[in-house]
Amino acid sequence: MIRPDAPVLLEIRDLHASVENQPILKGVNLCIRAGEIHAVMGRNGSGKSTLSKVLAGHPAYTVTAGSVLYKGEDLLSLDPEQRSRIGLFLGFQYPVEIPGVSNLEFLRVATNARRGQRGEEELDTFAFEDLVRDRLSVVQMDPAFLDRSVNEGFSGGEKKRNEILQMALLEPVVAILDETDSGLDIDALRIVASGVNQLSSVDNATLLITHYQRLLDLITPDAVHVMAAGRILRSGGKELALELERSGYDWVDAELARLDAEGERQPLEVA
Amino acid sequence: MVAAPAVQAAAAGSTAASLAWLADLAGAPLPTRRQEDWRFTDLSSLAAIPAGVAAPAADQRGDPWAELSLPAGVTRLAGAAAEAQLGTALAVSGCQQHWPVLLNAGARPALLALKVEGDAGTLELPLPAPAGEGVVAWRLLLVLEPGARLDLLQVPAPAPAQRQLLSLVSEVVLGEGARLQLGCLAQGHNQAALFHHLAVRQASGSELQATLVSSGWVLARHEPRVVQEQGAARTRLLGLQRVDGRELADTHSFVRFDGPEGELDQLHKAVADGSGRSVFNGAVQVPRLAQRTNAAQLSRTLLLSDRARIDTKPELEIVADDVKCAHGATVSQLQSEELFYLRSRGIDSTTAAGLLQRAFCQEVLRELPAGALRHDPMTALLGAA
Numbered sequence: 001m002i003r004p005d006a007p008v009l010l011e012i013r014d015l016h017a018s019v020e021n022q023p024i025l026k027g028v029n030l031c032i033r034a035g036e037i038h039a040v041m042g043r044n045g046s047g048k049s050t051l052s053k054v055l056a057g058h059p060a061y062t063v064t065a066g067s068v069l070y071k072g073e074d075l076l077s078l079d080p081e082q083r084s085r086i087g088l089f090l091g092f093q094y095p096v097e098i099p100g101v102s103n104l105e106f107l108r109v110a111t112n113a114r115r116g117q118r119g120e121e122e123l124d125t126f127a128f129e130d131l132v133r134d135r136l137s138v139v140q141m142d143p144a145f146l147d148r149s150v151n152e153g154f155s156g157g158e159k160k161r162n163e164i165l166q167m168a169l170l171e172p173v174v175a176i177l178d179e180t181d182s183g184l185d186i187d188a189l190r191i192v193a194s195g196v197n198q199l200s201s202v203d204n205a206t207l208l209i210t211h212y213q214r215l216l217d218l219i220t221p222d223a224v225h226v227m228a229a230g231r232i233l234r235s236g237g238k239e240l241a242l243e244l245e246r247s248g249y250d251w252v253d254a255e256l257a258r259l260d261a262e263g264e265r266q267p268l269e270v271a
Numbered sequence: 272m273v274a275a276p277a278v279q280a281a282a283a284g285s286t287a288a289s290l291a292w293l294a295d296l297a298g299a300p301l302p303t304r305r306q307e308d309w310r311f312t313d314l315s316s317l318a319a320i321p322a323g324v325a326a327p328a329a330d331q332r333g334d335p336w337a338e339l340s341l342p343a344g345v346t347r348l349a350g351a352a353a354e355a356q357l358g359t360a361l362a363v364s365g366c367q368q369h370w371p372v373l374l375n376a377g378a379r380p381a382l383l384a385l386k387v388e389g390d391a392g393t394l395e396l397p398l399p400a401p402a403g404e405g406v407v408a409w410r411l412l413l414v415l416e417p418g419a420r421l422d423l424l425q426v427p428a429p430a431p432a433q434r435q436l437l438s439l440v441s442e443v444v445l446g447e448g449a450r451l452q453l454g455c456l457a458q459g460h461n462q463a464a465l466f467h468h469l470a471v472r473q474a475s476g477s478e479l480q481a482t483l484v485s486s487g488w489v490l491a492r493h494e495p496r497v498v499q500e501q502g503a504a505r506t507r508l509l510g511l512q513r514v515d516g517r518e519l520a521d522t523h524s525f526v527r528f529d530g531p532e533g534e535l536d537q538l539h540k541a542v543a544d545g546s547g548r549s550v551f552n553g554a555v556q557v558p559r560l561a562q563r564t565n566a567a568q569l570s571r572t573l574l575l576s577d578r579a580r581i582d583t584k585p586e587l588e589i590v591a592d593d594v595k596c597a598h599g600a601t602v603s604q605l606q607s608e609e610l611f612y613l614r615s616r617g618i619d620s621t622t623a624a625g626l627l628q629r630a631f632c633q634e635v636l637r638e639l640p641a642g643a644l645r646h647d648p649m650t651a652l653l654g655a656a
């Protein structure tokens with residue numbers, strides 16, 4: 001829901017970032033207000049996951065220019081753990097398996113880190129079990145997954161549900177979900193989408209990275225952005241996603257060539 | 272038991288001189304780094320241990336295990352029955368003349384010989400060293416009759432703040448279809464050293480799982496040596512050693528198949544921090560008669576400091592042609608993607624690193640016999656979380 005007077009939660013200005021001295025992000029601009037759901041689409045390799053990891057503070061990526069404000073404060077100077085504690089959440093495209101670390105313990109330590117930041121008391125094992133059982137219902141996940149190691153041997157879809165479970169526990173202010181819909185069967189897609197819908201409110205915001213309209217049929221975005229070659233090339237409403245579904249990304253090359261010719265670095269503003 | 276001889280004054284500053292008493296005790300010169308098996312294992316830290324033999328605490332009959340209550344199915348072996356078996360596993364596995372074995376014999380170890388019949392459940396064998404400095408030696412003999420089962424947990428421990436060299440030689444004879452799950456949880460301290468030989472003879476159809484865990488010793492050397500005398504047995508070897516500071520831990524394992532269709536599954540893990548040094552050498556011999564052997568060996572080291580050193584080497588001698596033999600060795604630092612995943616959930620980097628280290632160790636610790644939990648092996652290994 002777009003409310004022009006809603007507070008800005010995330011403001012990305014001319015963000016440039018590289019990995020191993022290779023520039024990947026080349027001037028990303030994006031502004032997200034409370035209550036909004038944004039979708040970022042774009043070809044493979046266009047920089048979507050890179051953007052999400054830079055926002056979450058992955059140490060392999062170096063920000064070479066630009067800024068990111070989270071609720072008006074500089075986000076980029078914070079450690080990844082601090083970013084999470086103040087309410088930024090990244091649902092990974094490829095959640096890692098951590099053999100030997102119990103999922104339940106991991107979820108509890110993470111939840112308590114966030115609670116501590118909000119001035120809430122830590123939950124002991126028993127109190128946490130109650131909370132986690134409640135949140136499991138959001139993603140309709142079998143409690144048996146709590147007793148396993150973090151993501152170890154989880155199917156692709158189970159890993160994604162585990163990401164949304166973490167989101168449900170951490171109650172983020174800004175959630176970035178990187179292809180949370182890939183690898184989900186039809187039922188799981190519906191469950192995950194309804195989970196995201198349940199968790200969104202007028203006080204938080206969601207950035208969905210996706211390739212497919214089918215997710216956006218279930219979660220209606222307020223804005224859709226197309227990334228190409230490390231920047232946002234075009235932005236629009238939910239109809240932009242439908243148009244992409246019809247016509248693909250062929251227009252991207254022409255537009256990039258035109259921008260290069262003009263030396264233009266700014267994204268097109270679409271009314 | 273021999274009374275502790277007076278501490279021999281070490282020639283000032285001379286390591287060789289201060290080690291001479293150990294050579295005398297063993298009746299053989301100390302191994303040197305010119306010997307292949309000792310190439311990475313410097314024994315000079317033993318010079319800090321004062322000469323002497325501290326006998327395990329004993330009752331009047333000289334039996335330190337007089338109070339030990341044995342589960343049903345486990346009885347003491349004595350006299351000729353014990354004599355007949357004693358030394359056979361050492362001989363079969365070819366380590367009678369190994370220096371740590373000679374040292375053990377020279378130190379006149381306290382001997383415990385046991386026979387196991389039927390399903391004997393669990394036996395915990397605490398091996399607390401008495402106060403007193405010098406060598407403390409134990410020798411164990413365990414004979415499992417055909418079909419017998421036992422979970423055995425050994426916990427050798429140096430006396431607090433005593434400069435001690437603990438010497439443990441265990442021999443195990445597994446009858447047909449017998450099953451032994453053995454755990455050795457060895458936590459030392461910064462003035463103690465450990466030599467541990469475990470020699471096992473396995474009859475066909477028997478199963479051995481041996482899990483050796485050690486940390487905190489100035490010097491620790493484990494030599495598990497297993498021979499499947501007719502093949503067709505299962506051997507599972509697990510090891511976990513952690514070094515920090517200037518500690519050295521060394522595992523030299525040896526497995527031989529003297530018949531077809533044997534199985535080996537070996538996992539050796541090491542955590543190397545500080546200026547610690549970790550050595551692993553895994554010998555596996557599959558002679559021609561051992562067709563259809565299936566052996567897998569994996570060594571994994573977690574390197575936490577750039578001053579730590581590791582030397583790891585598989586030593587596979589495979590002559591039989593129809594065998595499956597897999598081996599691998601990995602050395603890694605804490606995985607940055609795993610660390611980042613945890614940090615991205617608000618877990619600070621120290622806690623995250625601790626969780627990952629615990630996870631690395633847990634894979635081996637969970638294989639210890641159930642009674643090990645009481646000793647909180649994770650805390651012993653890594654300190655309080």
Ligand SMILES: Nc1ncnc2c1ncn2[C@@H]1O[C@H](COP(=O)(O)OP(=O)(O)OP(=O)(O)O)[C@@H](O)[C@H]1O
Binds near residue numbers: 048
């Ligand atoms: N460590 C790295 N070294 C070199 N190039 C990298 C590295 N990491 C990412 N890249 C490159 O950065 C570009 C952007 O990758 P990114 O993962 O952000 O794409 P994406 O838009 O998320 O793609 P997809 O839709 O396939 O998930 C790719 O060309 C990728 O190969």
Ligand SMILES: [Mg+2]
Binds near residue numbers: 048049050093179
């Ligand atoms: Mg991606």
